[in-house]
Amino acid sequence: MSDFKDLDPLLHSQLRLAVMSLLMGVQSAEFVYIKEKTGATAGNLSVQIDKLSSAGYIGVSKSFKGKKPVTSCSITKKGIEAFEIYVNSLKSYLK
Amino acid sequence: MSDFKDLDPLLHSQLRLAVMSLLMGVQSAEFVYIKEKTGATAGNLSVQIDKLSSAGYIGVSKSFKGKKPVTSCSITKKGIEAFEIYVNSLKSYLK
DNA sequence: ATTTTAGGTTTATAATATAAACTACTTTAT
DNA sequence: ATAAAGTAGTTTATATTATAAACCTAAAAT
Numbered sequence: 711m712s713d714f715k716d717l718d719p720l721l722h723s724q725l726r727l728a729v730m731s732l733l734m735g736v737q738s739a740e741f742v743y744i745k746e747k748t749g750a751t752a753g754n755l756s757v758q759i760d761k762l763s764s765a766g767y768i769g770v771s772k773s774f775k776g777k778k779p780v781t782s783c784s785i786t787k788k789g790i791e792a793f794e795i796y797v798n799s800l801k802s803y804l805k
Numbered sequence: 806m807s808d809f810k811d812l813d814p815l816l817h818s819q820l821r822l823a824v825m826s827l828l829m830g831v832q833s834a835e836f837v838y839i840k841e842k843t844g845a846t847a848g849n850l851s852v853q854i855d856k857l858s859s860a861g862y863i864g865v866s867k868s869f870k871g872k873k874p875v876t877s878c879s880i881t882k883k884g885i886e887a888f889e890i891y892v893n894s895l896k897s898y899l900k
Numbered sequence: 901a902t903t904t905t906a907g908g909t910t911t912a913t914a915a916t917a918t919a920a921a922c923t924a925c926t927t928t929a930t
Numbered sequence: 931a932t933a934a935a936g937t938a939g940t941t942t943a944t945a946t947t948a949t950a951a952a953c954c955t956a957a958a959a960t
Binding site for chain 1: 915916917918919920921924925926927
């Protein structure tokens, strides 16, 4: 691609981008909260969180709130950088 | 998706978005020109142009320049609208 | 005349997205 | 106490998408 910058395929996905966008604005967010805000199904969200986590774009920690399992996600430095690069690259498409 | 607007899947593709972005700025463009500007392979470009054309987002006309076949593409009104909606929706992800 | 190049299209394969089905537990109702 | 329903996810199967490789047709070049 000469005129257009490549878009990180990991971020160029509606749901993963929504997750990252959301995490950009907060310290951390729980699975259920992300699910609501994005409108994703649990299965889809679970898969996409795994991918973001495997890439090191987010951190995931599992704990319990009372007796219920809670999955918390937060964006990493690497994730912030990737998001910023993505947004910048995207601009070459929006002229 | 509650907080995030849906992104037209037809436009949320690196190559198709590049093609549309390019066509937004010109009256029409030839296959070979688009191929160069986007860096796409001919096969991939052919497929994606078909999809944009089938959706009515672009018009495609085939003719000859001397003895060589030329495929010309231009964005349609429907395409312009879809592109604008896409860009707008995208903004909900870039906050 | 046969090789190479131009301008594509078609087809096969790899990657992605998504929902449906499942697991493991907890809470509520009977 | 037990069955039914709900919560919080994960795994698996399937449909869709993206992409490159192989192919086609005609024109130039050697």
